[in-house]
Amino acid sequence: MSKITRLSGHRDWIDLDFVERERTPEPAIGFVIQSHVAGLSLSNPIELLADLGVERSRKAVHDWVQKADLQPESGQSPNxxxxxxxxxxxxxxxxxxxxxxxxxxxxxxxxxxxxxxxxxxxxxxxxxxxxxxxxxxxxxxxxxxxxxxxxxxxxxxxxxxxxxxxxxxxxxxxxxxxxxxxxxxxxxxxxxxxxxxxxxxxxxxxxxxxx
Missing domain, CATH: 3.30.420.10 (Ribonuclease H-like superfamily/Ribonuclease H)
Structure with missing residues (x-):
């Protein structure tokens, strides 16, 4: 699990409150969401997780992205x-x-x-x-x-x-x-x-x- 922990990095923009009942460690979920949105297809994060001993489906990755319910933060005052x-x-x-x-x-x-x-x-x-x-x-x-x-x-x-x-x-x-x-x-x-x-x-x- 130490490998997964090292993948956590700077992902403060991802709210992982939705993973209460998930059996996948939060750092791994955050890593997958970031990897997918940053440019990897759904299949690539699955392969990366498999290398870490975590087996998950494409649907699981898709569901994590949807459940995170992320959007731009509010409160800005642009000119x-x-x-x-x-x-x-x-x-x-x-x-x-x-x-x-x-x-x-x-x-x-x-x-x-x-x-x-x-x-x-x-x-x-x-x-x-x-x-x-x-x-x-x-x-x-x-x-x-x-x-x-x-x-x-x-x-x-x-x-x-x-x-x-x-x-x-x-x-x-x-x-x-x-x-x-x-x-x-x-x-x-x-x-x-x-x-x-x-x-x-x-x-x-x-x-x-x-x-």
Whole structure:
């Protein structure tokens, strides 16, 4: 078990309260979650655990990631917020990933996955963002998408059209997300959208912790 203990490292961003009844040591679970979100497929952590004498299934690894219920921490007060959306494919269907990032820290502030993109859904996203962070004084950086601008106007939030510069913070994160999701067919095939959204929120928490 000493080998597993040495794998614990810096994983304070992973809340392991859910493992009360798990027969797998907490350091091993934290290691597997971090390894998977950081770039390994579901199969790789299983092989790593096997080397340590711990036999677990792909489903067990998947369930740990879901049960951890990780997402970006709240309580930030950004000066600027890069707001954008991109298409994520799940089971050959298109979904829209909304994301808000702080360009000064490159942290993801909030992400959500929706089945379509409308002004009303953007308003829901903004309300959730306002509940999590102090954004009233922030300037939102958006592209020419009219529904984003309309939703911000309705919410009484300031915004600027910006196609380059600080708004590229969220674009860089999107590129990494798309690279990751396209390489893991087992993550976004044969899953429910809620499962994909949970993985994406876990990715956001990991991204912020290692940024």
């Amino acid at each position: 600027q917020i890069a707001l954008d959306e991109t298409v994520i494919r799940i089971n050959d269907q298109r979904f829209w990933l909304y994301a808000a990032a702080d360009p000064e820290t490159n942290d993801l502030l909030h992400i959500r996955l929706f089945s379509t993109t409308t002004t009303s859904l953007t308003e829901i996203f903004l309300r959730e963002l306002q509940q999590k962070h102090d954004v009233e004084a922030a300037v939102f950086l958006v592209d020419g998408a009219q529904h984003l601008q309309t939703a911000l106007q309705r919410a009484g939030l300031r915004f600027q059209m910006r196609r380059h510069g600080n708004r590229n913070a969220v674009e860089r994160i999107f590129r990494e997300l798309k690279r990751r999701t396209s390489s893991f067919s087992n993550c976004f095939s044969h899953v429910e959208p809620e499962t994909a959204e949970s993985w994406l929120q876990t990715f956001a928490r990991w991204h912020n912790a290692t940024n």
